[in-house]
Amino acid sequence: MPLYMDFHKNVVATFDEVVLAHLADLEVQEKHHVKYHKFWINPKEGTIYCLIEAPDRHACEAVHKESHGHLACSIVEVDPDFFKLVMGDGHQVDNGPMHHADGSLDLGYRNILAVSLWHEQGAHPTEARKLALEKIAAFHGRVIKWAANDHLIGVFNDSVNAVRCAKKIKLELLVRQSEAIAQANPPIHFKIGLSAGQPVTETSELFEEAVQLALRLCTVAREEEILVSSLVKQLCLEEELLEDDRADTVKLLSTKEEGFILELLRITESRLADERFTIDTLSRDIGMSRPQLYRKVTALIGRPPNDLLRELRMEKAMSLIKQKAGNISEIALEVGYNNASYFAKCFHEKFGCNPSSYAENHKG
Structure with a gap:
């Protein structure tokens, strides 16, 4: 049968009342050909997530409706293999609620690490990817694939392990970078985004929001920077890990930022495909003057809006080339460049090679 996860919010019941509601589900589930496996409860956030095998969403809902009347605000179908990968193993189940292996309550949070890697002259960053994969495994992370995205994405149960992993990847890649420069070889460059979230929301699939946030943080991070979401900052119990120092830059974001x-x-x-989309357009759309936008963006991500816009276009172009989404002229148009020569010039400035060479290096 299909596997589903439902989402309850604004829950005001006590822990014991939630367990009793789960037991009530078990009493009537067979009647609806449903099996309620387990659930995650977060008392502070007032959220509950139930894992269910059922013929369809309506059957999931029918069990809750008959047993206690507390209906979920969202029910999503999940892939069993992806679910196991993202939620991890080693849990304990006590009458339904999930606990970590150490006996602490599993609140459902998972931490997402996204790593972007590229060589200055367009070569495939094989060794750097291997290093990052090894570190994700060493810190008890699990690697997932996300649509057509080619970032390395790791999932961690624990924020401390996620932050430690990000810092270790950064430090070892910086060593590789220095060695490459000393040997006059093209250095590796990287950016890292760290986010956290709970399994589903009213509008998203399994960990969709958390993964998308990590990817976006990776996009706007400076080169060789770790950009950390507000929730990871809140969940990381070893605050000294997040402290900044000369050798290990970590940028922490507030919820507002x-x-x-x-x-x-x-x-x-x-609007990336629209060549008429400029910083003036952006400032108008976001509701602030051009000078205000310049000051805010520069203070927050270390570069002005024009540089960010160009970078977003180049990184999307790089992704489209890897996906073989069209010829170079078509990809140039897709990211807002009518002039293929100017597009190639901008691409070379960013990645150290022209788009055709980059495509050749990433045929496989």
Whole structure:
């Protein structure tokens, strides 16, 4: 049978009342050909997530309706293999609620690490990817694939492990970078985004919002920077890990800053193909003057809006080339460049090679 996860919000019941509601589900589930496996409860957030095998969403809902009347605000179908990968193993079940292996209550949070890697002259970053994959595994992370995206994406149960992993990847890649420069070889470049979230929302699939946030943070991070979401900052119990120092730059975002970045990217990503989309257009759409936008964006991500817009276009072009989404002229148009020669010039400035060479290096 299909596997589903439902989402309850604004829950005011006690822990014991939730367990009793789950037991009530078990009493009537067979009648509806449903099996309620387990659930995750987060008392502070007032959220509950139930894992269910059922013929369809209506059957899931019918069990809750008959047993206690507390209906979910969202029910999504989940792929069993992806679910196991993202939620992990080693849990304990006590009458339904999930606990970590150490006995603590599993609140459902998972931490998402996104790593973007590229060589200065367009070569495939094989060794750097291997290093990052090894570190994700070493810190008890699990690698997932996300649509056509070619970032490395790791999932961690624990925020401390996620942050430690990000910092270790950064430090070892910086060593590789210095070695390459000393040997006059093209250095590796990277950016890292770290986010966290709960399994589903009213409008998203399994961990969709958390993964998308990590990817967006990776996009706007400076080169060789770790950009950390407000929730990871809140969940990380070893605060000293997040402290900045010369060798290990970690940028922490507030909830307000995070919201601004998401709105900024929402507007720009929807208009990248429009060559008439400029910073004046962006400032108008986001509701602030051009000087205000310049100051805010520069203070937040270390570069002005014009540089960010060009970078977003180049990174999308790089992704489209890897996906073989068209010839170079078509991809140039897709990211807002009518002039293929100027597009190639901008691409070379960003990645150290022209688009055709990059495509040749990434045939496989």
